[in-house]
Amino acid sequence: MIDVMTRRSPSPADGTSWLRSDRGEPVRRNLGLVGVLALLYLIGAVVRPDIFLDGGRLWSNELTVLTQAASIGVVTVGMTFVMISGGIDLSVGALLALASVWCTTVATQSYGPGVMILTALVVGTASGLVNGLLIAYGRLVPFIATLAMMVAARGLSQKISGKLTQIVKVDAINKIAVDRILGVPELVWIMLLVAALGWILLNRTTFGRRTVAIGGNAEAARLAGLNVRRHTVLIYMLSGLCCGIAAIMVTSLSNAGSSDHGNLYELSAIAAAIIGGTLLSGGRGTIVGSILGVVVFTQISNLFVIKNLQLEYQLIAQGAIIVAAVLIQQFRIGALRRPA
């Protein structure tokens, strides 16, 4: 009787089929995104051979793509944790704006770059704490709690800035977006660092294990003795911290703090995480996939700009990719869950 239930599933012990096994799942999905990227390069090589077939210009162009992807990549790392835990954070764009505005007021700027960076991180993390408390202890649905935060944080950032663009006069901040290490912009290094730390946190620590457990089955996690509420608060704080880091990056890139910063970042981050293989219902997701998702979207906008195409085509292409990715995801999960 027992064997009837189990015999027909593929055996993961069989080395050749490892890629096809459940544990190969994240790798497979990432291969798909790498394939999409390759396709985008192919398109680039056809429409702009002068860039895509010239090593030097391609390198320069791709560094630009990664630089433009960097801030949203950092936000998406935080979003990935939130989504794996079964939640959603709609406030990321607004928190980024709030942190950028707070850290670029005349008063904050007068204390220098250290205080500015610290301010952005503290503002982001504290706002995430509020999100987490509302959700874990106030029993608000994450969608509602972070929607409220999104509206309120935008409002607060407009209030603080007086709706003015706050130009950054502190060179050390502006230089972050200019300086390079080993020929690679610092912003790209920051994204890679955050992604690497996020990967370790998710896959190698008890924090990551709790995140997956809560998203996979919150009740089971609770009944196994995990402190679900406390962990939920920590996850939203992590997302807020990522927004704070990204706020510094955007502020440095645009030489200004503004309540307009991070516009629609919540949608971009959610979309990137989803095409990267993160389940909207929680329990599963990968950092590598999320970063690749961000790069795919950024590469698309880059292609459209360098080909002089209108924004609307870009939006259509992005929508199509989201739908395709989710369809593939559902199809795979369906196949996985169908009785053997």
Place this chain on the structure above:
Amino acid sequence: MTERDDPAVLRLTGIVKTFPGVRALDGVDLEVRAGEVHCLLGQNGAGKSTLIKVLAGAHRPDAGQIWWRGETVTFADPQSAMSAGIATIYQELDLVDELSVAENIYLGHEPRTAGFVRRPAQRRAARDLLGRLGHPEIPAGRAVGRLSPAAKQIVSMARALSRRARLIVMDEPSAVLAHDEVANLFRVVRELTAQGIAVIYISHRLEEIREIGDRVTVLKDGATSAMNLPARTTPTRELVTRMTGRTIEYVFPERRDFTPSGPPLLAVEGLTRDGEFADVSLTVHPGEIVGIAGLVGAGRSELLETVYGARRARAGRVRLGGAVLRPGRVGAAVRAGLGLAPEERKSQALLLDEPVYRNATLATFARFARAGFTDSARERAEATRVAGSLQLVPADVRRPVRTLSGGNQQKVVLGRWLLGDTKLLLLDEPTRGVDVGARADLYGVIRSLAESGVGVLLVSSEVPEVLGLSDRVLVMREGRIVREAPAAQLDEDTVLDLVMAGSLREEEPS
């Protein structure tokens, strides 16, 4: 057989329904006449709910025939059963709280003109039906969510009538009702039968069957064990025997003599949660298996979860090894050495898409971790060791739990607590959804756990399981412990009588 010869409106012959690993129905016969109240009796797991679903068109039988008003029929889906005239009123009423009474009654078949619902006509018709059921006082325009459970049931019946049902199946309708509401329900049932409608009435309460029923069919282990017994005159003893006379041999470990010594491991004192259980006190000694027998709804699962800290008691306390546990704190209970295998394994215990070892270490991965970094290799090694001792099949702990059978999934849950320093294990329906062969395995595991010194508090609605596995038995009914005795001093009939609140009352207080 032609319609004229057959007095039965519904006749089932040799119905079989199997699910992977379980033969839920194994030859059910049933005969229901127009205008009668036909009672269906059987233990939990006897196949009643499967049978209801077959009648409602939700399951298609693998073998056997359904004769409906003289013709053999197959119901492809619930819709076709409904339009044939069979209405089912489930325990969890499937009404839409936000809609009005009238809208609920006519949900899916609203009177309409050119696509527009004729609301006044609908409301009039609804009032009419409620009147026929003797409840004109239920306002047709009120949202169903604001009605009492009893009134909701009336609405469900009105819905059945609106479909021109010839047969109404009622699954434990009295379970949610107060005493006087039950009387009212019976009055309505009589109204229905007076109109020639047949009623299949399912209940655990023998006294109800005596009062409302005409004939009784008894199910046992998925098959009919007695048909068409007269409801009023058949002796209780005979009904109980028909329900319990066993055919399946449960393989329990050999009964042992257990004499508790020393102070109790677990001491529950006066634990109370309003509406669930009241003033429950019990003890479990190290190495002892204490079983709680009782029906679903008797407060058993709630009691276990409260002991575990997943619910907060209004009064009373829980001591483990002499120390009082912080109420409402699962984490504290787990650290103190409690473990729970919950009733709903899939929704309450397992991460189905995660590998076995991560499920097994869900409560302990932090203990294997160093400075916050998990040690997956060690987790896998430990999980593999435990899987071996539990004879988990397949033994590969990297497999997703989803691919395991019910019995092996339960072993993963037990393994979770074996990995920790669990002193007391709370088991809620440990063999639910587990096939017969795998049960024996689990029984062996539970016993050997106890022999290693772990205390076990076990809840099961299967009386043989409680009696066969436990050293001491508590019988629970309607939130209270009504009897406590060593398992050796109780037999199945006695316990069954107690849990069903049948003829035997608490004449032997413990």
Place this chain on the structure above:
Amino acid sequence: MKQDLSRRRLLLGGAAFGAGIVLTGCTSNATKEETDSGQTKLTGTGNDTPGKTVTIGFSAPAADHGWIRAITDNAKKQAALFKDVKLTQVDAGKDAPAQVAALQTLIQQKPDIIVLLPQDGAQLTATGKAAMDAGIPVVNLDREFSDASASRLLIKGDNYGMGLAAGHYIGTKLKGNTGAVIAEIAGIDNLPLTQERSRGFKDGLALYGLKVSHRVAAQFTVQSGQDVTANLLQAASKIDALWNHDDDQGVGVLAAVKQAGRKEFFMVGGAGSLDAMEHIKSGDSPLEATVTYPPTMSSSAIALARLIGQGKGLSDLVELQVPSEIVLASETITKDNVDKYLPLGFRS
């Protein structure tokens, strides 16, 4: 930053006017401060002496764009300068329907005149008409009604003229270089004003035999300006000239240029923000010029509304009444004349 504030106070306190039509209508000390900011001085007309009190209802979108913000600020400051003007500001809400609702309330209060920058000209036309019918003259700011009878006076900037001026500036500098690479960074692409600007730019360049080789659209925000520019600079490895429609997003455009280390081209801005003017003055960036789209038009609107309310005409015009349409010319600010315009610059 502190200097900026004081400059702003000077600017706003001065009630500066848009470049095309210039009035006094100011208190005398303000006029003194502004003698060097290129305004015609009118004397002896009597328009600066207080008349009967005029209640002006004012409504403009509360967008977080520097230019729009300057519109509201200028109107308020201007009104404060007149002892005989009472300004009632009503919130324009989030969109055109909200503004319609707000205006209906305003009309009920019967102000003497309404100054209105619509969320959307076409959608607010009926409301303008309703006010006119109720005997309240309407001054339509910038975004034009679809029916001229819905307003007593239209004051608007010249989007086409902006593009034309930018094209003219670039054309003059690149004359004869027909292979020149010219890039354009537009604002929100589906707005009529963006299309007008681009049309003017194209026509202006055409006069010199030049054309746009790269065009991208940002969203009037700093971040979007940086983003599209970073990509644009990858698409075009060598650029001769760049026109950016909007100095607000220009902060991001300049940041991207700096980050890419590109210096081979010169750049023209749009609108005339303080930040842009400072860059032009100091010469620390490729930004050489900016073509104006002055938010001071709201100051003018308030002043003219007062005159309409008091039944007075413009002193330099023979006609006894204020004209019905005023189009502000777009001017080109360069290092040569930037000092004159600095007081008019708005903070983005």
